[in-house]
Amino acid sequence: MKKVILVGGVAGGATAASQLRRLNPDIEIVIYERYEDISYGSCGMPYYIGGEVEERDSLVNMTPGKFRDKNIFVKTGHEVTSVNTDENTVTVLDKANNREITDSYDYLVLSPGGSPKKLPSVKDGEQVFSLHRLADLDYIMSYIEDNNVKEAVLIGSGYIGLEVTENLTAKGIHVTILQHDERIYKNIEADMNGVLYEAMTEHGITLKLNTEIDYVDGSQAVLSNGEKIDAELIITGVGISPNTGFLNNSGVSLKNGLIPINKNGQTNVKNIYALGDAAVTHYQHIPEITMQAALAWPAHRLAHIIANQISGDSSVTHEGFLGTNIVKFFDYHIATFGLSEKEVADVPHFVIDQKQKNKSGYMKGAAPIHVRVYVSTETGIILRAAVVGTEGVDKRIDILSAHTRLGGTVYDLINIEIGYSPPFSSPKDIINMVGYKAREKAENL
Amino acid sequence: MKKVILVGGVAGGATAASQLRRLNPDIEIVIYERYEDISYGSCGMPYYIGGEVEERDSLVNMTPGKFRDKNIFVKTGHEVTSVNTDENTVTVLDKANNREITDSYDYLVLSPGGSPKKLPSVKDGEQVFSLHRLADLDYIMSYIEDNNVKEAVLIGSGYIGLEVTENLTAKGIHVTILQHDERIYKNIEADMNGVLYEAMTEHGITLKLNTEIDYVDGSQAVLSNGEKIDAELIITGVGISPNTGFLNNSGVSLKNGLIPINKNGQTNVKNIYALGDAAVTHYQHIPEITMQAALAWPAHRLAHIIANQISGDSSVTHEGFLGTNIVKFFDYHIATFGLSEKEVADVPHFVIDQKQKNKSGYMKGAAPIHVRVYVSTETGIILRAAVVGTEGVDKRIDILSAHTRLGGTVYDLINIEIGYSPPFSSPKDIINMVGYKAREKAENL
Numbered sequence: 001m002k003k004v005i006l007v008g009g010v011a012g013g014a015t016a017a018s019q020l021r022r023l024n025p026d027i028e029i030v031i032y033e034r035y036e037d038i039s040y041g042s043c044g045m046p047y048y049i050g051g052e053v054e055e056r057d058s059l060v061n062m063t064p065g066k067f068r069d070k071n072i073f074v075k076t077g078h079e080v081t082s083v084n085t086d087e088n089t090v091t092v093l094d095k096a097n098n099r100e101i102t103d104s105y106d107y108l109v110l111s112p113g114g115s116p117k118k119l120p121s122v123k124d125g126e127q128v129f130s131l132h133r134l135a136d137l138d139y140i141m142s143y144i145e146d147n148n149v150k151e152a153v154l155i156g157s158g159y160i161g162l163e164v165t166e167n168l169t170a171k172g173i174h175v176t177i178l179q180h181d182e183r184i185y186k187n188i189e190a191d192m193n194g195v196l197y198e199a200m201t202e203h204g205i206t207l208k209l210n211t212e213i214d215y216v217d218g219s220q221a222v223l224s225n226g227e228k229i230d231a232e233l234i235i236t237g238v239g240i241s242p243n244t245g246f247l248n249n250s251g252v253s254l255k256n257g258l259i260p261i262n263k264n265g266q267t268n269v270k271n272i273y274a275l276g277d278a279a280v281t282h283y284q285h286i287p288e289i290t291m292q293a294a295l296a297w298p299a300h301r302l303a304h305i306i307a308n309q310i311s312g313d314s315s316v317t318h319e320g321f322l323g324t325n326i327v328k329f330f331d332y333h334i335a336t337f338g339l340s341e342k343e344v345a346d347v348p349h350f351v352i353d354q355k356q357k358n359k360s361g362y363m364k365g366a367a368p369i370h371v372r373v374y375v376s377t378e379t380g381i382i383l384r385a386a387v388v389g390t391e392g393v394d395k396r397i398d399i400l401s402a403h404t405r406l407g408g409t410v411y412d413l414i415n416i417e418i419g420y421s422p423p424f425s426s427p428k429d430i431i432n433m434v435g436y437k438a439r440e441k442a443e444n445l
Numbered sequence: 446m447k448k449v450i451l452v453g454g455v456a457g458g459a460t461a462a463s464q465l466r467r468l469n470p471d472i473e474i475v476i477y478e479r480y481e482d483i484s485y486g487s488c489g490m491p492y493y494i495g496g497e498v499e500e501r502d503s504l505v506n507m508t509p510g511k512f513r514d515k516n517i518f519v520k521t522g523h524e525v526t527s528v529n530t531d532e533n534t535v536t537v538l539d540k541a542n543n544r545e546i547t548d549s550y551d552y553l554v555l556s557p558g559g560s561p562k563k564l565p566s567v568k569d570g571e572q573v574f575s576l577h578r579l580a581d582l583d584y585i586m587s588y589i590e591d592n593n594v595k596e597a598v599l600i601g602s603g604y605i606g607l608e609v610t611e612n613l614t615a616k617g618i619h620v621t622i623l624q625h626d627e628r629i630y631k632n633i634e635a636d637m638n639g640v641l642y643e644a645m646t647e648h649g650i651t652l653k654l655n656t657e658i659d660y661v662d663g664s665q666a667v668l669s670n671g672e673k674i675d676a677e678l679i680i681t682g683v684g685i686s687p688n689t690g691f692l693n694n695s696g697v698s699l700k701n702g703l704i705p706i707n708k709n710g711q712t713n714v715k716n717i718y719a720l721g722d723a724a725v726t727h728y729q730h731i732p733e734i735t736m737q738a739a740l741a742w743p744a745h746r747l748a749h750i751i752a753n754q755i756s757g758d759s760s761v762t763h764e765g766f767l768g769t770n771i772v773k774f775f776d777y778h779i780a781t782f783g784l785s786e787k788e789v790a791d792v793p794h795f796v797i798d799q800k801q802k803n804k805s806g807y808m809k810g811a812a813p814i815h816v817r818v819y820v821s822t823e824t825g826i827i828l829r830a831a832v833v834g835t836e837g838v839d840k841r842i843d844i845l846s847a848h849t850r851l852g853g854t855v856y857d858l859i860n861i862e863i864g865y866s867p868p869f870s871s872p873k874d875i876i877n878m879v880g881y882k883a884r885e886k887a888e889n890l
Contacts (some may be wrong), residue, residue: 043865362492417742422837427486
């Protein structure tokens with residue numbers, strides 16, 4: 001009987017294990033997870049803080065017990081510390097017993113994720129947390145309650161920073177966001193992020209640009225500008241580092257600490273697969289450019305692909321990813337897909353901007369949406385799209401990405417037949433108008 | 446100098462005229478419109494009744510005066526009564542002066558639209574209206590105000606019937622819907638229309654199935670079941686008939702009263718084009734089957750195509766339409782595209798149903814969406830899709846139609862990278878799950 005070991009039991013590993021069992025009633029499946037919680041929806045954690053998620057346990061999909069019922073063995077508190085690709089074995093630290101064990105596999109699936117980067121300047125604060133694991137959420141919630149927190153400091157303004165800010169605010173906690181440079185939420189264009197400032201003003205959030213914490217002094221933080229502010233709770237959101245140290249000298253190739261995979265989800269070692277935040281692949285629409293698939297959607301898709309591959313169906317592959325993503329910050333929605341701004345700068349392109357209402361302009365509550373697309377001058381393919389507004393942003397990014405995925409050009413956007421009725425769009429939706437504008441531009445190039 | 450005559454100045458004709466002028470500074474353009482109003486958003490009219498559209502004139506895009514500024518001549522109250530395709534002339538009745546004139550064209554664009562079907566049983570009521578033209582809206586609004594209407598009867602439950610019902614209710618008027626048979630809003634599957642009943646119950650709307658009006662008796666209506674009900678206002682919404690009588694014996698072919706067009710928007714007569722509710726073409730994804738393009742989106746698209754064709758750019762053509770459509774009824778949204786249920790029955794297919802929340806299930810307010818797709822057994826193409834739910838229905842129908850338009854199969858839905866964050870979707874969105882289910886079904890066929 002073949003045996004699969006999965007390293008990491010959060011979204012990627014847990015989904016891969018379930019799919020493996022679905023496809024193979026008889027295969028042996030073991031998950032090693034170095035922490036205690038498995039199979040939870042980490043994207044939902046910020047919303048439990050603010051009460052949009054009412055039950056903490058609704059964030060958990062599968063428990064070790066439920067996995068056991070499927071004959072999948074989950075060992076939590078077990079950290080894989082090295083891989084021997086010649087022997088097909090892993091060394092595992094059983095942390096509770098401080099005991100090292102060796103286990104062997106036919107297939108190894110790596111879903112180790114990442115760890116939040118630490119800031120040395122705040123190491124002295126007992127009120128310092130990051131929101132990465134389910135246990136972090138529990139710590140934060142207890143800490144808020146025990147200390148009746150009214151003043152929080154958020155370091156960083158990535159999507160988790162924004163979501164946590166919104167939810168702390170919903171809980172009645174005043175938030176100060178510290179951004180070390182002068183640009184917040186770098187996933188969106190600097191000249192399109194005005195809605196974030198608007199929302200912060202509307203909701204009484206304090207933003208300090210070009211500011212860091214120098215050190216923590218009890219329940220206060222001393223800032224780089226000399227100011228001292230209340231900081232009963234400090235949450236850091238300054239990025240993650242992939243947990244791939246255990247692969248050093250294993251024979252599994254790394255690139256900038258990430259694990260490159262091919263269309264089968266395979267690493268350079270043919271019986272070892274990888275997915276999740278530590279994996280790196282390429283863009284679907286521009287395969288020459290590498291992309292890190294550190295999003296929930298690609299992790300779930302790869303889990304299926306890898307399960308199929310291991311189960312012998314080599315026809316199920318991935319084609320790269322677009323990196324479609326969206327964040328909500330109060331009433332505002334920000335979404336992008338494709339190359340980063342930096343990456344797109346190296347590809348010959350032109351830009352189309354269109355601002356238009358999300359529904360028929362004569363309707364009460366019609367609100368502006370701003371779509372920007374970066375179009376390959378050579379092929380007409382959308383290299384990158386950015387959409388900002390309130391309602392209807394998700395629809396537009398998803399249409400653009402579905403269209404681009406199948407090879408549709410910007411010029412062909414005029415033919416996308418959006419379901420029209422005044423509460424939903426216009427007879428010429430913003431998506432269509434981007435196409436009309438691009439045609440006009442191309443005629444005048 | 447070439448001359449274009451347009452028959453009908455509502456959405457299709459007015460848009461075609463504007464586009465013609467944009468492309469041809471010098472061409473002569475004349476619009477004959479048999480009624481008084483031109484270039485208005487008829488889809489927005491129901492929303493003015495309920496107050497969602499606050500300014501009546503915001504429904505009007507272009508006035509004869511604004512057209513005059515573009516050197517486009519609009520003759521309202523002028524009905525084209527016949528076309529002589531040998532002489533390239535039209536006969537026009539100037540209704541105000543009861544005078545017949547003849548005008549000649551190089552190109553003729555037919556956008557005559559349709560007229561609401563009349564019900565003989567209600568002909569005696571002065572309170573009987575249909576909502577088809579802008580003038581109808583004005584009549585209805587005055588009538589409601591002058592008579593302090595509190596009880597209205599809606600005959601029929603098509604999309605206009607539903608929208609008018611919602612908006613009369615918002616205005617504090619009790620509505621009774623009469624449906625002559627036992628199925629409401631036939632655009633959606635009988636077993637998926639439950640949300641309509643729910644909304645009617647929630648909002649105190651009375652629905653009487655298998656019921657018609659026998660006759661009107663003052664401010665009351667006597668029904669086919671013998672009942673007598675208050676009917677201070679009666680609105681009929683029982684379909685439209687194309688206004689194509691003037692084409693009889695003209696040499697322009699008709700099919701069931703509709704005007705067939707080719708990919709250029711041309712009728713069988715090469716300098717005569719047609720668009721709007723009276724035109725008929727074919728499905729984009731199943732070109733063998735005829736479809737009536739009686740929706741605003743195809744009308745606007747055809748207006749551009751015809752303007753390009755007349756301007757000498759024969760590369761701009763249409764590919765048929767999917768007929769993507771959506772209607773809002775209170776909190777519920779209903780959308781479809783593709784073949785009708787009747788048409789799909791003749792094509793070998795299988796059905797996939799998926800019910801899933803519109804956002805991550807653990808989020809407050811996550812609400813069910815039901816997607817049904819009819820898949821060609823032969824090609825895997827979605828022949829027809831139906832989506833019902835609350836928020837997020839528009840997004841799903843638009844993704845499905847954009848995907849289908851480019852030839853994407855149901856099996857490939859698993860690869861559509863939906864922008865994920867808990868307020869918007871799931872890591873495996875309902876769209877993806879339809880694809881996974883279809884694959885599973887295909888494996889077991």
